[in-house]
Amino acid sequence: MRDRIQAVLRRLAQAPELEARWLHTLSLMEFIGARKISRTVADRHPSLAVLEHLTDETRHAFAFKRLSAEVAGGEITTFLCPEAAGRYFQALDHELAAWATSYTGTADVYLHYLLTTTAIERRAMVLYPLYKAASRNPSVREELGRVVTEEQNHRRSIEDACVAKLSAVGASLDDALALEERLFGAFISELEPVVERELAALPVLLASSESAAHAATTSASAK
Numbered sequence: 001m002r003d004r005i006q007a008v009l010r011r012l013a014q015a016p017e018l019e020a021r022w023l024h025t026l027s028l029m030e031f032i033g034a035r036k037i038s039r040t041v042a043d044r045h046p047s048l049a050v051l052e053h054l055t056d057e058t059r060h061a062f063a064f065k066r067l068s069a070e071v072a073g074g075e076i077t078t079f080l081c082p083e084a085a086g087r088y089f090q091a092l093d094h095e096l097a098a099w100a101t102s103y104t105g106t107a108d109v110y111l112h113y114l115l116t117t118t119a120i121e122r123r124a125m126v127l128y129p130l131y132k133a134a135s136r137n138p139s140v141r142e143e144l145g146r147v148v149t150e151e152q153n154h155r156r157s158i159e160d161a162c163v164a165k166l167s168a169v170g171a172s173l174d175d176a177l178a179l180e181e182r183l184f185g186a187f188i189s190e191l192e193p194v195v196e197r198e199l200a201a202l203p204v205l206l207a208s209s210e211s212a213a214h215a216a217t218t219s220a221s222a223k
């Protein structure tokens with residue numbers, strides 16, 4: 001899985017047009033995470049830890065959206081595989097909740113939050129460093145470094161609390177992480193062909209633009 005992630009990130013980082021859309025997709029994913037927190041464990045005034053986590057996720061959504069605009073030369077409205085990204089998040093949330101409930105017997109909103117957060121933070125600790133290495137944009141690399149640091153700041157305490165609650169009901173975090181691996185693999189499987197297709201189309205688009213510019217120049221000269 002790591003090699004596949006690394007390969008697709010290196011490919012999309014070759015083209016600013018694609019990288020901008022990828023950054024916009026990361027912003028969307030961070031926003032989905034922030035929205036989920038606000039609707040569950042932060043639906044009322046939350047603890048300091050939860051509020052800090054919500055703040056971080058919101059800032060990351062903003063930072064990636066700002067970077068997408070910087071790379072694209074203006075704010076964009078397009079993404080890379082937004083439906084697949086949404087499905088990954090929704091499936092992860094629902095399947096982890098169902099898995100946890102099979103052990104606890106009843107829905108535990110806080111455990112579901114800890115579990116989903118732990119799985120996503122583990123994924124981020126793989127994805128973001130790989131993306132930082134793949135990107136050619138200094139601003140992107142700098143921001144990814146900050147994001148990783150912020151994720152690490154709250155990841156350990158959340159994961160420890162998650163493991164403690166799972167252990168109390170005889171469940172293993174490894175099973176939950178395997179579930180996340182499968183779902184993220186499905187997302188990557190949708191992303192890979194889209195990136196290749198978009199990259200293949202870029203020279204055609206460039207050639208079309210150059211032809212149009214040449215035609216306009218020729219027409220103007222004729223007049």
